[in-house]
Amino acid sequence: MKRDWLPxxxxxxxxxxxxxxxxxxxxxxxxxxxGLAMGLMIFIMASGLTLTFGLMDVLNFGHGAxxxxxxxxxxxxxxxxxxxxxxxxxxxxxAAVGPAVLAAMIVSxxxxxxxxxxxxxxxxxxxxxxxxxxxxxxxxxxxLLKVVWGPEQITLSRPTELRGAFLxxxxxxxxxxxxxxxxxxxVFAAMAITLNRTRIGLLIRAGVENGEMVxxxxxxxxxxxxxxxxxxxxxxxxxxxxxxxxxxxxxxAIGAQVAVLVFIVIIIGGLGSVGGCFIxxxxxxxxxxxIGFIAPKVALGSNILLMALILLWRPQGLYPVAxx
Amino acid sequence: MLRALLSDDxxxxxxxxxxLLLVVIxxxxxxxxxxxxxxxxxxxxxxxxxxxxxxxxxxxGYTGIVSFAHTMFFGxxxxxxxIALTRLGPHWSSVAAGVAAGLVVAVALAAVIGxxxxxxxxxxxxxxxxAVASAFAILxxxxxxxxxxxxxLNYRLPAExxxxxxxxxxxLFGVRVNGRLVDYYLVYFCAMLLVLALLxxxxxxxxxxxxxxxxxxxxxxxxxxRTVVYRTIASCLAAAVAALAGALLALWSSQTNPDTTLSFxxxxxxxxxVVIGGMGTMYGAVLGAVLxxxxxxYLQDLxxxxxxxxxxxxxxxxxxxPDRWLLWLGVAFILCVYFFPTGIVGSLRSRRTG
Amino acid sequence: MADALLSxxxxxxxxxxxxxxxxxxxxxxxxxxxxxxxxxGAGKTTTLRTIMGLWRAAAGEIRFDGRDIARLPTxxxxxxxxxxxxxxxxxxxxxxxxxxxVLAARSGPPxxxxxxxxxxxxxxxxxxxxxxxxxxxxxxxxxxxxARAIIEPRRLLLIDEPTKGLAPAIIxxxxxxxRELKDGATTLLVVEQNFAFARQLGDTVAVxxxxxxxxxxxxxxxxxxxxxxxxxxxxxxxxxx
Numbered sequence: 001m002k003r004d005w006l007p008x009x010x011x012x013x014x015x016x017x018x019x020x021x022x023x024x025x026x027x028x029x030x031x032x033x034x035g036l037a038m039g040l041m042i043f044i045m046a047s048g049l050t051l052t053f054g055l056m057d058v059l060n061f062g063h064g065a066x067x068x069x070x071x072x073x074x075x076x077x078x079x080x081x082x083x084x085x086x087x088x089x090x091x092x093x094x095a096a097v098g099p100a101v102l103a104a105m106i107v108s109x110x111x112x113x114x115x116x117x118x119x120x121x122x123x124x125x126x127x128x129x130x131x132x133x134x135x136x137x138x139x140x141x142x143x144l145l146k147v148v149w150g151p152e153q154i155t156l157s158r159p160t161e162l163r164g165a166f167l168x169x170x171x172x173x174x175x176x177x178x179x180x181x182x183x184x185x186x187v188f189a190a191m192a193i194t195l196n197r198t199r200i201g202l203l204i205r206a207g208v209e210n211g212e213m214v215x216x217x218x219x220x221x222x223x224x225x226x227x228x229x230x231x232x233x234x235x236x237x238x239x240x241x242x243x244x245x246x247x248x249x250x251x252x253a254i255g256a257q258v259a260v261l262v263f264i265v266i267i268i269g270g271l272g273s274v275g276g277c278f279i280x281x282x283x284x285x286x287x288x289x290x291i292g293f294i295a296p297k298v299a300l301g302s303n304i305l306l307m308a309l310i311l312l313w314r315p316q317g318l319y320p321v322a323x324x
Numbered sequence: 325m326l327r328a329l330l331s332d333d334x335x336x337x338x339x340x341x342x343x344l345l346l347v348v349i350x351x352x353x354x355x356x357x358x359x360x361x362x363x364x365x366x367x368x369x370x371x372x373x374x375x376x377x378x379x380x381x382x383x384x385g386y387t388g389i390v391s392f393a394h395t396m397f398f399g400x401x402x403x404x405x406x407i408a409l410t411r412l413g414p415h416w417s418s419v420a421a422g423v424a425a426g427l428v429v430a431v432a433l434a435a436v437i438g439x440x441x442x443x444x445x446x447x448x449x450x451x452x453x454x455a456v457a458s459a460f461a462i463l464x465x466x467x468x469x470x471x472x473x474x475x476x477l478n479y480r481l482p483a484e485x486x487x488x489x490x491x492x493x494x495x496l497f498g499v500r501v502n503g504r505l506v507d508y509y510l511v512y513f514c515a516m517l518l519v520l521a522l523l524x525x526x527x528x529x530x531x532x533x534x535x536x537x538x539x540x541x542x543x544x545x546x547x548x549x550r551t552v553v554y555r556t557i558a559s560c561l562a563a564a565v566a567a568l569a570g571a572l573l574a575l576w577s578s579q580t581n582p583d584t585t586l587s588f589x590x591x592x593x594x595x596x597x598v599v600i601g602g603m604g605t606m607y608g609a610v611l612g613a614v615l616x617x618x619x620x621x622y623l624q625d626l627x628x629x630x631x632x633x634x635x636x637x638x639x640x641x642x643x644x645x646p647d648r649w650l651l652w653l654g655v656a657f658i659l660c661v662y663f664f665p666t667g668i669v670g671s672l673r674s675r676r677t678g
Numbered sequence: 679m680a681d682a683l684l685s686x687x688x689x690x691x692x693x694x695x696x697x698x699x700x701x702x703x704x705x706x707x708x709x710x711x712x713x714x715x716x717x718x719g720a721g722k723t724t725t726l727r728t729i730m731g732l733w734r735a736a737a738g739e740i741r742f743d744g745r746d747i748a749r750l751p752t753x754x755x756x757x758x759x760x761x762x763x764x765x766x767x768x769x770x771x772x773x774x775x776x777x778x779x780v781l782a783a784r785s786g787p788p789x790x791x792x793x794x795x796x797x798x799x800x801x802x803x804x805x806x807x808x809x810x811x812x813x814x815x816x817x818x819x820x821x822x823x824x825a826r827a828i829i830e831p832r833r834l835l836l837i838d839e840p841t842k843g844l845a846p847a848i849i850x851x852x853x854x855x856x857r858e859l860k861d862g863a864t865t866l867l868v869v870e871q872n873f874a875f876a877r878q879l880g881d882t883v884a885v886x887x888x889x890x891x892x893x894x895x896x897x898x899x900x901x902x903x904x905x906x907x908x909x910x911x912x913x914x915x916x917x918x919x
Contacts, residue, residue: 199780202773202777202780202781203781205770205772205773206770206773206777206781209770209771209772209773210768210770212732212752212768213764213768213770214781215732215751215752215753215756216730216732216752216756216762216764216768217756217781217782217784217826218753218756218757218784219753219784220751220753221753321772
């Protein structure tokens with residue numbers, strides 16, 4: 001079993017194939033950056049979900065709730081700090097965005113803790129009830145969002161210094177997208193380091209393969225699972241906050257809408273694999289943007305098509321986890 | 325004779341029988357007992373959703389499959405009739421063609437999804453159906469030449485179903501006997517027939533195998549039942565009935581659009597109906613559908629009453645706001661999954677009669 | 679006779695609706711190697727898993743060092759000093775050999791002396807140190823599984839069929855390693871189907887049949903009684919290959 005490089009190559013291959021189809025190099029660069037930004041934001045939201053599935057066979061259909069909560073909390077904080085948001089200084093802008101995002105992560109993480117204890121824990125191992133009950137959690141959470149923030153949509157403008165684009169010759173690259181890519185890569189790097197270089201990461205990787213044996217080695221894996229669940233929820237909140245800034249309008253349904261993309265990504269990547277999730281997210285982001293340009297009609301169905309093609313090639317996703 | 329009609333699946337409880345009689349009789353006399361366009365609309369909608377929920381119970385309650393794509397088949401049935409009536413004119417032949425087309429597409433799609441995905445695990449399958457359903461909903465709004473896009477299709481119903489049609493001159497119990505009445509009873513009787521047909525299916529040997537597969541798929545496979553085949557057949561049956569429910573809806577309301585047939589809200593509604601009503605009972609779907617449609621239309625009034633004194637208080641007021649009826653149903657849903665897996669029907673049955 | 683480190687009394691285990699263990703009773707004396715023998719399906723693996731807490735005993739008592747562990751969760755049982763090598767070996771294939779052992783060494787980095795000991799007996803582990811454990815052959819995986827159990831001192835080792843599917847040379851390696859272990863302060867409870875292997879190593883023996891213990895005693899006396907062996911282990915048992 002050598003290192004499996006093939007799926008990794010898919011990303012540059014897709015990008016290169018798109019180049020002649022797009023036609024113009026400048027458009028291609030813009031689309032590629034957009035695709036990477038979108039893909040990385042989805043990765044942030046999806047990574048926790050795939051790990052909790054790999055670790056404990058639990059799929060939270062209510063994951064969209066954490067995304068939506070993150071978006072709303074961040075929006076509230078940023079609206080409260082609007083003088084800083086509209087200031088002409090990047091530092092003041094970031095001083096508004098930073099705490100907003102942090103608050104989003106904390107609230108989503110706390111919600112995750114509650115969700116795990118109240119909704120998920122009683123139905124460990126019972127997949128049917130798990131699906132039902134987490135979907136119920138999503139419904140209730142979405143309604144509660146409307147209770148707290150009201151049913152109308154919220155408009156959120158990007159901070160002044162993050163609007164507009166960098167101009168490199170003929171190519172326009174949106175500033176916000178660059179930020180999104182940067183944040184996404186930082187999250188990915190942090191996850192990679194944690195998983196590969198720390199003891200906790202070791203436990204998680206082993207637990208995804210065979211939780212029973214990890215327990216037999218003396219580790220209380222349930223506590224680990226709660227931690228991963230909460231981290232995943234916090235990351236979903238971060239992703240939601242960033243997605244909200246990307247879209248600039250936030251409704252209570254935002255979670256459910258993005259959640260479908262998240263599910264597609266983790267199916268493509270292979271349930272339980274962070275690396276697969278990363279590649280899957282990039283593929284989804286890139287293809288959505290390329291096809292949105294080349295053939296707009298097909299754009300929204302392109303994700304399903306991509307999922308179907310990859311499942312035909314590898315029925316368990318790009319990097320199926322060794323066990324189960 | 326009643327036993328044969330209900331395929332030997334009796335309510336087995338005085339309360340349940342009472343509730344069901346109320347529903348059946350209430351719906352039968354609805355045009356006369358509750359006159360007015362709105363109440364007739366609610367009654368027709370209840371009939372349609374009874375069928376839709378019952379078909380979903382076949383899948384979820386009896387076969388143990390969670391599929392988020394069920395509304396897709398509902399939409400296919402509705403659009404089948406809608407497109408036929410739009411393209412081929414307001415004739416009964418168009419209706420027949422539309423229904424047939426809808427059935428064929430629904431069953432074919434269900435077969436494909438079934439054979440492809442039923443080999444995979446429950447969670448995987450649920451996610452895939454979610455993705456497929458959302459793609460389909462988007463597709464429907466992106467093909468305006470065929471489906472009328474976001475606004476949907478408006479069409480004329482066959483003459484006999486229109487308000488201008490007169491079956492009998494004059495009125496019966498104060499209600500005009502026109503095409504709308506005919507339309508309503510068409511929907512009503514088709515709904516009852518379909519539910520009785522489903523009762524027959526789940527109480528047949530086929531139904532017993534489905535339940536065995538639901539309980540222990542490995543054992544069933546070991547005994548010799550090809551679980552994939554049975555599950556696929558169940559999926560196709562459920563899809564066909566859902567499509568028929570869609571066709572009924574299209575025949576009732578002379579317009580069909582993505583919101584009323586393909587939205588995720590409808591999927592949520594039928595989930596609530598089946599779980600709160602009682603999974604795996606068929607009667608649960610009936611009661612659940614009545615409950616939910618009522619709640620959608622009348623719970624808001626109840627909540628408004630509770631809300632009035634709380635109106636000023638920021639959070640509390642919002643909690644009981646009429647628009648938040650779904651919140652309370654969602655809570656009821658979660659409680660049912662944990663504590664009342666047999667739903668209303670189960671609770672009614674467990675009350676000792678006597 | 680040494681005191682029993684582990685003793686089972688009236689242990690009943692059910693899996694779903696099936697009753698597998700019908701009141702298992704035996705002792706594992708301290709500082710020796712007890713062989714748990716029996717035909718296929720006699721309940722040997724279930725017994726080990728029940729001791730380890732992976733399956734919950736429906737009734738009965740399991741005493742380790744005087745303390746009843748029957749209701750403890752698996753991680754707590756492991757932390758009392760019991761190590762488990764399952765029949766499937768349960769190697770973490772995506773982790774390297776090194777990572778597998780680091781994980782098994784709960785209290786800190788693996789002790790270099792112990793590592794040297796392990797490398798001396800199981801040389802392949804040194805060669806594949808930084809490679810994913812999924813690359814190892816069946817026999818090498820078995821070595822890794824055993825190495826994980828002994829990377830730190832443990833009071834009791836539960837080992838399920840260590841020689842299944844192994845080549846004779848490797849089996850000889852195992853025998854040598856186990857001998858050294860039991861001469862140290864470790865107690866071993868080993869499930870085996872290979873009687874030739876078992877008789878070389880076992881001090882005491884417990885034989886299972888149909889979810890119950892059919893015979894206990896010293897290995898010496900059991901090895902001498904061929905009729906009993908044939909009766910309890912089935913005719914034609916003996917050398918495995």
